[in-house]
Structure formats: C-alpha cells, structure tokens
Amino acid sequence: MESPVPWEEAPPFPSLPENQVQVWQTALPQTDEQAASFLPLLSPDETERTGRFLVTRSRAAFAGARGTLRLLLGAYLDSDPRQLRFCYNPQGKPALEDHDLCFNLSHSRGLALYAFSRRLPLGVDVECLRPAAASAQIARRFFSPREVAALEDMSPDRHTEAFFTCWTRKEAYLKARGEGLSLGLRRFAVSLDGPARLLDTDEGEAETRRWRLCALSPRPGYVGALCAAAGDWELRCFYR
Ligand SMILES: CC(C)(COP(=O)(O)OP(=O)(O)OC[C@H]1O[C@@H](n2cnc3c(N)ncnc32)[C@H](O)[C@@H]1OP(=O)(O)O)[C@@H](O)C(=O)NCCC(=O)NCCS
Numbered sequence: 001m002e003s004p005v006p007w008e009e010a011p012p013f014p015s016l017p018e019n020q021v022q023v024w025q026t027a028l029p030q031t032d033e034q035a036a037s038f039l040p041l042l043s044p045d046e047t048e049r050t051g052r053f054l055v056t057r058s059r060a061a062f063a064g065a066r067g068t069l070r071l072l073l074g075a076y077l078d079s080d081p082r083q084l085r086f087c088y089n090p091q092g093k094p095a096l097e098d099h100d101l102c103f104n105l106s107h108s109r110g111l112a113l114y115a116f117s118r119r120l121p122l123g124v125d126v127e128c129l130r131p132a133a134a135s136a137q138i139a140r141r142f143f144s145p146r147e148v149a150a151l152e153d154m155s156p157d158r159h160t161e162a163f164f165t166c167w168t169r170k171e172a173y174l175k176a177r178g179e180g181l182s183l184g185l186r187r188f189a190v191s192l193d194g195p196a197r198l199l200d201t202d203e204g205e206a207e208t209r210r211w212r213l214c215a216l217s218p219r220p221g222y223v224g225a226l227c228a229a230a231g232d233w234e235l236r237c238f239y240r
Pocket residue numbers: 062065066091092093094104105106107108123124125126142143166167170171174175176177178179180181185
C-alpha cells in the first residue's frame with residue numbers, strides 16, 4: 001500500500017523546482033495576540049476580511065494562514081510578502097496576479113496546509129477527524145453512490161477516518177479545478193482508503209487521467225489530500 005509522504009523539517013531557504021509539488025503544514029494562531037505578527041503582512045482587503053470574523057479563533061486562523069501564505073510565496077519568489085497581489089476566480093480561488101506560481105491552502109481546527117507548484121494547477125484540503133460530523137446522512141448528501149457503498153462496507157472503527165479521507169480527496173479535486181461546489185459532488189468518485197485515486201467522473205476517462213491525488217497525513221487526528229495535474233512530479237512535505 002502507498003504510504004503518505006513523510007514530513008521533513010522546513011529548509012531554511014525554500015525553493016521550488018519545476019518537477020516538485022511542495023506541501024507545508026503550520027499550526028495556526030488561536031488568539032488575537034498570537035495573530036498580531038501576521039497583520040502587517042496583509043493587504044487592505046485581507047485586513048478588512050480579518051476584521052469581519054466575529055469568532056476570535058476564526059479571525060486569528062485567517063490572518064495566520066494568509067500571513068504564512070505570503071511569507072512562503074515571498075520566500076519562493078524572493079519578493080516582499082506584503083507586495084504580493086492576489087486575484088480570484090469567480091468561485092473564489094485565489095491566484096497570484098503577477099506570477100504563474102500555483103498555490104492553494106486549507107485550514108481546519110488550528111492546522112493549515114499550503115500547496116505549491118511552479119505551473120501545475122492544484123488543490124489541497126485538511127480536516128480534523130470529528131466523529132459526530134461523519135454521519136451516514138451527510139455522506140448520502142455529499143458523496144457519490146459508489147463512495148457511499150464503500151463507506152457502508154467499512155468496519156465501524158474505520159468509519160470516521162474513511163469519511164474524512166473521502167471528504168478531503170473530493171475537496172482537493174474540487175479545489176484543484178477551482179470550481180468549488182458548483183462542480184457537483186456526486187458526479188465523481190474517489191477512493192476512501194489505500195492509495196488516493198480519482199476513480200471515475202461523469203466527464204470520462206480523460207478527466208480521470210488528468211489528475212493525481214495524494215494522501216496527506218499531517219498529524220494524528222487529521223487527514224488531508226492533495227490533487228494536482230498529473231505528471232512526472234515528486235511530492236515533498238514540510239513542517240515548521
Ligand atoms: C470554499 C471551498 C473551496 C473550500 O472550503 P472549505 O473546505 O470550507 O475551506 P478550506 O479551509 O479547505 O479552504 C479554504 C481556502 O481555499 C481557497 N479557496 C477559496 N475558494 C476556492 C476555490 N473555488 N477553489 C480552490 N480554492 C479555493 C482559499 O484560499 C480559502 O482560504 P482563505 O479564504 O482563508 O484564504 C469549497 O469547496 C466549499 O465551500 N466547500 C464547503 C465544504 C463542503 O461542503 N465540502 C463537501 C466535501 S465532500
């Protein structure tokens with residue numbers, strides 16, 4: 001069985017070769033004090049968005065994730081993180097306005113993942129394992145019939161992890177395409193355990209072959225997935 005790529009300590013000077021996809025994980029700030037050092041990095045619209053979060057933990061997480069994203073992009077591009085400008089597709093996927101470096105990020109309960117490639121479209125997702133959220137009712141609403149059947153075949157002790165594995169693989173694919181939920185969650189199926197695979201889509205074989213999914217295991221209690229355009233690339237994972 002394919003095991004998730006191990007996490008390495010972050011290099012002091014990050015660089016992103018053409019043949020790599022890199023994923024980083026960071027713990028997110030939980031309080032306004034912890035988030036304070038990220039605020040000067042943010043653009044006016046990000047600062048305004050930060051102020052709109054009513055829940056302290058969400059506000060700190062947003063500022064921490066955007067700030068860290070800017071620091072990592074700045075390091076790769078050898079640019080001032082504050083000068084980077086983002087634009088958004090109609091479904092809200094951020095991209096760099098003046099560079100073709102691709103990125104995506106996800107956060108859940110204090111943890112963030114950031115994925116980067118030189119040119120390959122990609123999406124990343126992380127979820128904290130929450131047994132109460134992994135109900136059969138939610139699975140039937142969001143998962144395809146093939147995924148629901150696979151989930152029902154799982155032994156009860158593996159149910160929560162399989163549910164969130166499915167969830168993150170689906171989200172990573174949606175986020176790589178950038179279309180969000182508008183794509184239709186029941187129109188494609190992913191594997192729920194073992195190697196991460198896009199199993200089928202109603203757009204045919206060519207679409208299935210266009211993407212590569214990878215399982216991410218950032219820390220106990222969380223699962224994640226990366227989806228990027230298929231190709232001869234290597235995945236490296238870093239923590240800091
Ligand atoms: C917005 C969405 C892309 C992801 O939302 P999410 O899982 O709640 O949040 P995540 O933390 O994984 O990702 C959010 C980040 O993705 C990025 N993002 C936003 N819209 C995006 C899009 N259309 N495509 C790719 N990335 C997007 C942003 O950077 C955003 O973070 P930020 O605004 O704080 O910078 C979208 O798929 C969604 O609304 N999902 C709802 C959850 C759901 O029902 N999932 C069903 C899975 S089976």
